[in-house]
């Protein structure tokens with residue numbers, strides 16, 4: 001059976017949320033192996049490093065032993081196997097639109113937010129295992145992510161969907177990383193009422209349950 005190598009954190013949770021939205025059930029459709037990333041189990045387990053040389057989570061291991069890494073491509077792989085409900089668009093233009101928003105959010109929010117977290121609140125965990133920015137640069141780049149959250153608040157406007165007027169992978173990504181922020185003491189920036197509404201709306205979705213679990 002397909003195995004999702006998973007842990008705490010927004011990237012494996014993004015993949016798990018995607019699987020929930022696809023109606024895939026743990027135990028029936030895939031198995032999940034959990035790694036304690038706080039203690040660095042993912043980096044110490046030689047078997048896991050062989051599956052994913054970067055040792056990050058998630059990794060999706062297929063029946064033939066192929067190991068797919070990187071949360072977004074894992075989600076696209078699952079979409080190809082399980083096209084419904086559609087989360088990446090049904091036409092070339094729709095797919096380009098969903099990927100545009102996901103790419104923008106990934107670069108403009110996810111990268112500064114995660115780099116900022118690793119250099120500040122997450123420093124005790126991350127500094128021993130990878131290069132991190134200085135604390136002051138971390139705080140600056142974390143604040144830059146907030147500027148971009150504000151930009152996305154404006155892009156959303158009165159809609160609860162960033163693309164196609166319906167729930168897509170781009171919404172899932174935004175929702176996952178807002179939830180990641182909440183787990184590390186972050187709050188939505190002042191004046192982002194559209195994002196607050198977006199989060200409250202998507203908190204009703206089945207995938208939100210992933211963030212209510214203790215791991």
Ligand SMILES: N[C@@H](CCC(=O)N[C@@H](CS)C(=O)NCC(=O)O)C(=O)O
Nearest residue numbers: 009010011037056057058070071072
């Ligand atoms: N770009 C990767 C990022 C993977 C990543 O950084 N995963 C985090 C969990 S959210 C991780 O493995 N952290 C523990 C570590 O780096 O040791 C993806 O999209 O999957």
